[in-house]
Amino acid sequence: MRTVLDARTSSGYGSRSRGGMHSVLDVETALAAADTAAQLRDRLAAGEKLSGPGARRALTAAATTPRFEGRIVPATFAKKAATFLARDGAILFDNPDAMLIRAFKRDNALCEPGSGATAPRQHDCQPGCGNTVRTDTHARQLRERADEIDQLAASSPCPLGKRLRANAGRLRETADTHDATAQPAEALK
Ligand code: SF4
Secondary structure, rough: HHHHHHOOOOOHHHHHHHHHHHHHHHHHHHHHHHHHHHHHHHHHHHHOOOOOOHHHHHHHHHHEEEOOOOOOOOOOOOOOHHHHHHHOEEEEEEEEEOEEEEEEOHHHOOOOOOOOOOOHHHHHHHOOOEEEEHHHHHHHHHHHHHHHHHOOOOOOOHHHHHHHHHHHHHHHHHHHHHHOOOOOOOHHH
């Protein structure tokens, strides 16, 4: 998909125009958001539960975001992508490093995006954000990461090992919070 997209939008990159570059970024962001929504739909269909303050919005976004897999993206999609991304509160952004999804709503975001921003400022991510959502898969991944960190801690010198174990403990606490608060899709409707 990305290869097709790059071919179709190469003139935008080549011109180095601000509009062209923004259009390409809009298209890529919209496609990534659609992938995240599709993945969430698959997890919900498999019976996974959701937790987090953005859970209801994520459920709506998963149900209303179109699928793009396997489809050719025409150059005219850029305008549609910009319109799609402007739906504040209804766009899903994956954050695999933090093992969560954001149902991005500007006013809820603690990373202080600008007034017209259509995407989070991930490098300034703050804990406790009202946009976050986790699935059962995320909780499992948190525990797997915690186990890996504990293994590292076992072969690390004392001060570092202690910090690593504390980090692993925080990840497990986050997974436990998910388990204690997560709800099935039917309960969130
Ligand atoms: S604060 Fe973090 S979780 Fe919230 S929207 Fe910004 S980047 Fe996403």
